[in-house]
Amino acid sequence: MSFALPSLSGSPVGAALPPVDGQALALEFLNYAFMQRALIAALVIGVTAPVVGIYLVQRRQALMGDGIGHVALTGVALGFLFNTSPVWMAVLVSAIGAVGMELLRLSGKARGDIALAMLFYGGMAGGVMIINLAPGGSTAGLTSYLWGSVTTVSASDITAIVILAAFVLLVGLGLRRQLFSVCQDEEFARVTGLPVRALNLLLAVTAAATVTVAMRVVGLLLVSALMVIPVVAAQQATRSYAGTLAAACGFGVLVSVSGTVASYYADVPPGATIVLIALGLFALAAALTRPIARRRARRAELPVPPPGTPVGERATVPAPADPDRSSVPSR
Amino acid sequence: MESVISLEGVTAELGGHPVLRGIDLVVRAGEVVALLGANGSGKSTTVRAAVGRVPITAGRLELFGTPLSRFRDWRRVGYVPQRSTAAGGVPATVREVVAAGRLARRGLLPLRRGDHEAVHRALETVGLADRAREPVATLSGGQHQRVLIARALTNDPDLLIMDEPLAGVDLASQDVLAETVRTLVGRGAAVLLVLHELGPMEPLIDRAVILSGGRVERIVEHGDHLPDTHACHPEDAPEPSAEPRLHSGIL
Numbered sequence: 340m341s342f343a344l345p346s347l348s349g350s351p352v353g354a355a356l357p358p359v360d361g362q363a364l365a366l367e368f369l370n371y372a373f374m375q376r377a378l379i380a381a382l383v384i385g386v387t388a389p390v391v392g393i394y395l396v397q398r399r400q401a402l403m404g405d406g407i408g409h410v411a412l413t414g415v416a417l418g419f420l421f422n423t424s425p426v427w428m429a430v431l432v433s434a435i436g437a438v439g440m441e442l443l444r445l446s447g448k449a450r451g452d453i454a455l456a457m458l459f460y461g462g463m464a465g466g467v468m469i470i471n472l473a474p475g476g477s478t479a480g481l482t483s484y485l486w487g488s489v490t491t492v493s494a495s496d497i498t499a500i501v502i503l504a505a506f507v508l509l510v511g512l513g514l515r516r517q518l519f520s521v522c523q524d525e526e527f528a529r530v531t532g533l534p535v536r537a538l539n540l541l542l543a544v545t546a547a548a549t550v551t552v553a554m555r556v557v558g559l560l561l562v563s564a565l566m567v568i569p570v571v572a573a574q575q576a577t578r579s580y581a582g583t584l585a586a587a588c589g590f591g592v593l594v595s596v597s598g599t600v601a602s603y604y605a606d607v608p609p610g611a612t613i614v615l616i617a618l619g620l621f622a623l624a625a626a627l628t629r630p631i632a633r634r635r636a637r638r639a640e641l642p643v644p645p646p647g648t649p650v651g652e653r654a655t656v657p658a659p660a661d662p663d664r665s666s667v668p669s670r
Numbered sequence: 671m672e673s674v675i676s677l678e679g680v681t682a683e684l685g686g687h688p689v690l691r692g693i694d695l696v697v698r699a700g701e702v703v704a705l706l707g708a709n710g711s712g713k714s715t716t717v718r719a720a721v722g723r724v725p726i727t728a729g730r731l732e733l734f735g736t737p738l739s740r741f742r743d744w745r746r747v748g749y750v751p752q753r754s755t756a757a758g759g760v761p762a763t764v765r766e767v768v769a770a771g772r773l774a775r776r777g778l779l780p781l782r783r784g785d786h787e788a789v790h791r792a793l794e795t796v797g798l799a800d801r802a803r804e805p806v807a808t809l810s811g812g813q814h815q816r817v818l819i820a821r822a823l824t825n826d827p828d829l830l831i832m833d834e835p836l837a838g839v840d841l842a843s844q845d846v847l848a849e850t851v852r853t854l855v856g857r858g859a860a861v862l863l864v865l866h867e868l869g870p871m872e873p874l875i876d877r878a879v880i881l882s883g884g885r886v887e888r889i890v891e892h893g894d895h896l897p898d899t900h901a902c903h904p905e906d907a908p909e910p911s912a913e914p915r916l917h918s919g920i921l
Contacts, residue, residue, distance in 0.1 A: 531770070
């Protein structure tokens with residue numbers, strides 16, 4: 340049995356696909372150590388990425404993960420140059436990049452999107468330049484980090500992934516009320532005396548850790564998708580922040596594990612498979628919840644919905660359901 | 671009586687433009703003070719300076735007798751910022767938003783049972799206890815404003831600061847708001863409001879401070895003629911020749 344390394348062409352290395360048989364299908368891939376490691380990595384990343392992603396989505400910084408991903412590339416290349424672990428070097432460099440980006444945003448000196456754009460270009464160019472300076476290094480060495488290569492995850496990678504994920508979960512879940520407050524209404528959070536600046540920087544470092552955790556599985560170029568899409572899919576159906584967080588973690592695990600398994604059988608790159616499954620899940624969630632959302636919007640038009648009001652009853656007193664509309668002074 | 675907020679000759683600038691040019695203002699315990707004035711007169715900047723959101727360039731600013739730079743007792747302050755029209759991307763329930771107010775007490779620790787009870791009481795005060803589990807995005811403008819007020823009330827503040835709490839708020843919510851302010855003042859809290867119109871707040875207001883061009887134009891004590899609808903001054907109008915007419919002992 341051979342397993343094609345994920346590549347852009349996705350060409351199988353002369354392997355026949357395994358027989359599609361229920362029992363064999365369920366167990367066979369677990370016999371391979373590389374698949375066991377791949378699944379552990381996928382599981383950990385699936386639950387971790389949305390925990391940070393939810394705060395970025397709330398703050399309208401969905402692309403921040405991409406910016407950090409590009410900077411992490413420079414870290415990976417530095418790892419090759421200095422012959423140290425690319426993962427830990429990527430953590431270090433992307434954390435510095437994320438903190439720098441956050442400080443720039445907080446100072447108000449540069450628009451968020453421009454700071455992000457500079458980071459994109461600098462990180463990418465730096466990575467390509469440095470990898471070519473490394474002895475025996477070439478741009479090809481970066482490929483597995485760019486597109487992910489879950490099947491080549493080593494035992495030491497797993498250790499790094501688990502440690503980083505534990506840190507991310509500790510911050511993202513343990514400080515969820517505080518981070519929610521900061522991301523939802525930063526001005527109010529400051530007046531409650533929260534250390535807003537420290538929390539923002541902590542979130543930036545946490546996002547950097549998440550990116551490096553996820554890069555082995557989905558690749559630096561698709562890393563942000565696993566932070567953002569499960570959250571956006573979940574919020575189609577949820578009403579609360581806690582519910583969105585829980586559902587997003589569930590979706591994250593679902594897509595990353597199923598994508599990894601699917602890529603094993605269909606011999607396709609796992610990163611792209613995971614992201615496409617996630618997008619499919621989002622489309623499904625949006626289609627299924629549209630009628631519910633419409634019904635809810637109608638119900639919200641009633642000033643005080645008495646319990647047991649028939650769904651879809653015509654509202655008698657139309658009040659604006661859209662908070663934006665009512666921001667105009669009434670008189 | 672204890673002065674809860676006191677500003678003396680406070681100046682501030684935004685983006686290099688002077689916005690406050692020497693504001694004197696005192697709010698004591700049990701008082702309701704309204705800041706009135708045209709757009710750009712410095713009302714919002716004054717309250718944002720009072721909670722440390724706009725740095726002051728000169729003058730003295732004290733909360734509960736402590737200079738703002740050393741003030742740490744934020745649980746005594748309830749702040750209701752101007753309602754932002756940008757709805758957050760991620761759904762959140764009324765209760766989740768209001769619970770953020772308790773972080774003034776909890777800091778970086780998780781919330782406890784007592785915190786959740788305080789959140790419930792605050793929601794009852796503004797008449798939204800039955801909507802606690804609903805997403806804020808489905809609320810009307812007035813209800814949303816009441817959520818933000820409940821968030822500020824969770825710590826039983828000794829000072830409530832509200833920036834334009836009546837903007838875009840239906841009449842029923844305006845009455846709830848007035849009632850909330852009445853209750854707070856009844857137990858000795860101080861209230862500072864930025865208002866465009868007095869509306870149902872009028873009988874509660876002890877003093878109206880009218881700003882113009884970053885200065886106090888005049889002060890109207892309750893019982894005198896409170897300006898019902900404040901005429902808009904163009905900002906390039908000549909400075910009022912008179913200093914604030916009413917020099918009470920506190921200024």
